[in-house]
Amino acid sequence: MYILIAGGGKVGANLARVLLGDHKHEVTLIEQRRDRFDRLELEFEHQVILGDATELYVLERAGIARPPDVVAALTGDDEDNLIICQLAKEKYGVQNVIARVNDPRNQAHFDLLGISPTVSATRGLMALIEHEVPEHDLVHLLELRKENLEIVEVQIPQGAPAAGKRVEKLSLPEGSRLISIMRNGRSEIAVGSTELQPGDQVLAILQPGKEDELRRVLLKT
Amino acid sequence: MKALVIGCGRVGSNLALQLDREGWEVTAVDEKEEALGRLGDDWAGGFVLGHGMDIEVLRRAGIEDADAVVVATDGDNTNIVIGQVAQERFDNQCVVVRVLDPARAQFYRERGLRTICPTSVAIDVLLESVRACEVRPAEPTKT
Numbered sequence A: 001m002y003i004l005i006a007g008g009g010k011v012g013a014n015l016a017r018v019l020l021g022d023h024k025h026e027v028t029l030i031e032q033r034r035d036r037f038d039r040l041e042l043e044f045e046h047q048v049i050l051g052d053a054t055e056l057y058v059l060e061r062a063g064i065a066r067p068p069d070v071v072a073a074l075t076g077d078d079e080d081n082l083i084i085c086q087l088a089k090e091k092y093g094v095q096n097v098i099a100r101v102n103d104p105r106n107q108a109h110f111d112l113l114g115i116s117p118t119v120s121a122t123r124g125l126m127a128l129i130e131h132e133v134p135e136h137d138l139v140h141l142l143e144l145r146k147e148n149l150e151i152v153e154v155q156i157p158q159g160a161p162a163a164g165k166r167v168e169k170l171s172l173p174e175g176s177r178l179i180s181i182m183r184n185g186r187s188e189i190a191v192g193s194t195e196l197q198p199g200d201q202v203l204a205i206l207q208p209g210k211e212d213e214l215r216r217v218l219l220k221t
Numbered sequence B: 001m002k003a004l005v006i007g008c009g010r011v012g013s014n015l016a017l018q019l020d021r022e023g024w025e026v027t028a029v030d031e032k033e034e035a036l037g038r039l040g041d042d043w044a045g046g047f048v049l050g051h052g053m054d055i056e057v058l059r060r061a062g063i064e065d066a067d068a069v070v071v072a073t074d075g076d077n078t079n080i081v082i083g084q085v086a087q088e089r090f091d092n093q094c095v096v097v098r099v100l101d102p103a104r105a106q107f108y109r110e111r112g113l114r115t116i117c118p119t120s121v122a123i124d125v126l127l128e129s130v131r132a133c134e135v136r137p138a139e140p141t142k143t
Helices: A010-021 A034-047 A056-061 A078-091 A104-112 A121-132 A211-218 B010-021 B033-039 B055-060 B076-089 B102-110 B118-132
Strands: A002-006 A026-031 A048-050 A070-073 A096-100 A138-144 A149-155 A176-183 A186-189 A201-206 B002-006 B025-030 B046-049 B068-071 B095-098 B114-116
Touching: A002 A010, A002 A078, A010 A026, A010 A034, A026 A034, A034 A048, A056 A078, A056 B102, A070 A078, A078 A096, A078 A104, A078 B076, A078 B102, A104 A121, A104 B076, A121 A138, A138 A211, A149 A211, A201 A211, B002 B010, B010 B025, B010 B033, B025 B033, B033 B046, B055 B076, B068 B076, B076 B095, B076 B102, B076 B114, B102 B114, B102 B118
Parallel strands: A002 A026, A002 A070, A026 A048, A070 A096, B002 B025, B002 B068, B025 B046, B068 B095, B095 B114
Antiparallel strands: A138 A149, A149 A201, A176 A186, A176 A201
């Protein structure tokens, strides 16, 4: 694969190193800052180029017209990442773009302009913290943006309407399914005959916006 | 008529002042407080401190019922993103975006964003001035 990486900071440089380590991939890294570029050039030689990856001539020098199999926009600037992905997709017909989102508040702009998938370290860390120390009764584990689905985790409380019921007897909201039940450290796939018990950790897949309905069926006491 | 000017530097501030003089109800947005000083002591329009990428800042500045939005911060990419947000999220019909790089200005213009490229304007004006000099071609030297 040919992978074009914009942004040679820690994220971009480490990704380039991993991809090149496999010897299966061709990589071009674009870095704007002279001091960083000089350091990167010692390691990556001709595979790193100096320039602003939002300038068309820089992208073209990096081979964007071929086009690459993947363009990863990983700079520390969300606006730049967004523009790089838009140019890659819409001007050069790149099929796969990946954007780094530094400030999670900017996610809405990426969604609005159709740039996906996105990667946000902050968002990922928040999800992990929530998973480890749930503050809410329903924890978002994974968003499948393209599919318009999300995976959530809930714990069945004592006295919940779903406790003691079989999955097939639940009137789950349309556009939702239970995936698995974790009980006493062991997990099994949720089927119709699976009976829910208080304390069960349940994974569910659903369309965004169905959370409240799911809560009502599984949790409300 | 309400106008929102995002980025209150040399360009934004003078534009805000001129629109204000022409009777618009103007709100300026800038992330630096000093920017307010550029509008002068008599500024009676609005000023919102914050970054134009922040939806809340845009809302506070009244983007939802603005008749015109001018985006003129010092960052091309920032301007292009904010301009698209104003146009596509808030459905603003009159969005004007300053983009210094002629290549990006053209690409986004073709996609339906009203971009203004001061660089291209400067090139045209300079070219015109050179042509207007009417320099006479040198007389062929006699041998």
